[in-house]
Amino acid sequence: MNKSKKLGINSICVHVGEVKDEQFKGAISPIYMSTSYAFDGVDVKRYPRYLNTPNQEMLCKKIAALENTEDALIFSSGMAAISNAMLAFLKKGDHVIIQQVIYGGTYNFVVTEFEKYGIEYSFTESDKADDFKALIRKNTKILYIETPSNPLLGITDMKAIADIAKDNNIITMIDNTFASPINQNPGEFGIDIMLHSATKYMGGHSDISAGAVAASKEHIAQIWKTAINFGGNLSDQTVWFLERSLKTMNLRVKEQTKNAQIMAEYFENNADIDRVYYPGLKSHPQYEIAKKQMKGFGAMLSFELKEGIDAMKFQNSLEFIKPSMSLAGVESTTVSPTQTTHALLSEEERLERGIKAGLIRFSVGIEETEDLIADIEQAILKAKK
Numbered sequence: 001m002n003k004s005k006k007l008g009i010n011s012i013c014v015h016v017g018e019v020k021d022e023q024f025k026g027a028i029s030p031i032y033m034s035t036s037y038a039f040d041g042v043d044v045k046r047y048p049r050y051l052n053t054p055n056q057e058m059l060c061k062k063i064a065a066l067e068n069t070e071d072a073l074i075f076s077s078g079m080a081a082i083s084n085a086m087l088a089f090l091k092k093g094d095h096v097i098i099q100q101v102i103y104g105g106t107y108n109f110v111v112t113e114f115e116k117y118g119i120e121y122s123f124t125e126s127d128k129a130d131d132f133k134a135l136i137r138k139n140t141k142i143l144y145i146e147t148p149s150n151p152l153l154g155i156t157d158m159k160a161i162a163d164i165a166k167d168n169n170i171i172t173m174i175d176n177t178f179a180s181p182i183n184q185n186p187g188e189f190g191i192d193i194m195l196h197s198a199t200k201y202m203g204g205h206s207d208i209s210a211g212a213v214a215a216s217k218e219h220i221a222q223i224w225k226t227a228i229n230f231g232g233n234l235s236d237q238t239v240w241f242l243e244r245s246l247k248t249m250n251l252r253v254k255e256q257t258k259n260a261q262i263m264a265e266y267f268e269n270n271a272d273i274d275r276v277y278y279p280g281l282k283s284h285p286q287y288e289i290a291k292k293q294m295k296g297f298g299a300m301l302s303f304e305l306k307e308g309i310d311a312m313k314f315q316n317s318l319e320f321i322k323p324s325m326s327l328a329g330v331e332s333t334t335v336s337p338t339q340t341t342h343a344l345l346s347e348e349e350r351l352e353r354g355i356k357a358g359l360i361r362f363s364v365g366i367e368e369t370e371d372l373i374a375d376i377e378q379a380i381l382k383a384k385k
């Protein structure tokens with residue numbers, strides 16, 4: 001199917017990019033595991049690292065349809081997608097402006113690798129568009145954003161960023177992992193390149209490591225030229241699993257998003273919780289921007305336990321909500337940023353970033369919210385003792 005724009009979101013998830021089983025007429029895509037394809041003089045030379053095996057090629061069509069872009073590429077991890085995409089547009093002497101609050105792996109990539117290549121970078125002081133504007137230099141090539149951001153669910157105004165970039169002939173990239181293509185399509189606001197850790201909502205079952213990039217044909221062609229050198233391709237078996245997962249992505253993410261709104265409102269009215277961070281709450285400082293640019297407010301939220309309730313004890317007392325480093329599966333999980341993602345910072349540095357000891361990031365799953373609430377209430381009681 002190639003008339004993807006006319007299809008509804010569930011139809012895209014299920015049908016776009018199916019590999020047709022011509023031989024046996026099976027209902028689902030067969031897996032082509034071959035690493036070797038006939039060279040018959042035609043211009044398509046299929047090879048896994050060229051990101052064009054039958055399963056890779058077809059899955060890219062589904063991802064492009066989901067982000068409503070011309071083209072897409074898939075990688076072996078979110079970081080492979082992010083690093084390949086950035087390096088494809090950068091050379092020695094170029095400059096990148098990066099949002100202050102971004103995924104830790106991306107931050108590490110920038111601060112440990114860019115200097116080796118002679119690439120300059122600046123981090124903004126906030127997620128405000130004016131901050132990006134002030135940092136633009138003659139050699140600035142990329143504005144890099146992430147919204148909603150981790151762990152406080154900050155919202156960056158995508159259109160404002162895209163407008164500034166266009167005025168200055170700069171490429172914009174977004175890490176769209178937290179929203180997923182179900183809740184946010186940044187291309188609609190003028191963002192050029194959408195990056196995903198497909199390990200998260202696209203996979204959705206905490207059992208696949210993958211990454212994706214969606215953009216125009218021209219931008220994807222440029223990223224492809226770098227990608228074949230770095231070799232971060234995904235195995236066809238995992239490509240197949242990712243295709244299967246994507247069939248239910250809209251159903252999963254919609255349910256998770258609905259649950260997140262209920263949970264956020266529950267936390268807001270809970271006397272044991274100091275503060276809730278969720279873009280779907282009117283109390284969120286950038287609620288109006290979120291409403292303008294998101295189709296749904298996502299399934300990630302954070303909350304602060306009141307002083308006297310120990311964050312570790314709370315998490316260890318949960319019965320089925322799992323403390324977990326990762327996120328976005330159909331199962332609800334929590335993480336304490338102080339103990340994990342931000343453990344290497346001093347308490348002062350953490351507080352500067354708004355991360356208090358009682359902060360819990362909550363990845364909301366598909367379980368019934370009554371069950372989630374019951375589990376949280378009994379864990380709070382235990383953590384108070």
Ligand SMILES: *Cc1c(COP(=O)(O)O)cnc(C)c1O
Pocket residue numbers: 077078079080103105150175177178196197198199200209210211
């Ligand atoms: C997990 C994650 C990544 C990195 O993805 P991997 O698949 O682990 O490489 C990037 N950005 C965000 C927002 C993430 O949550």
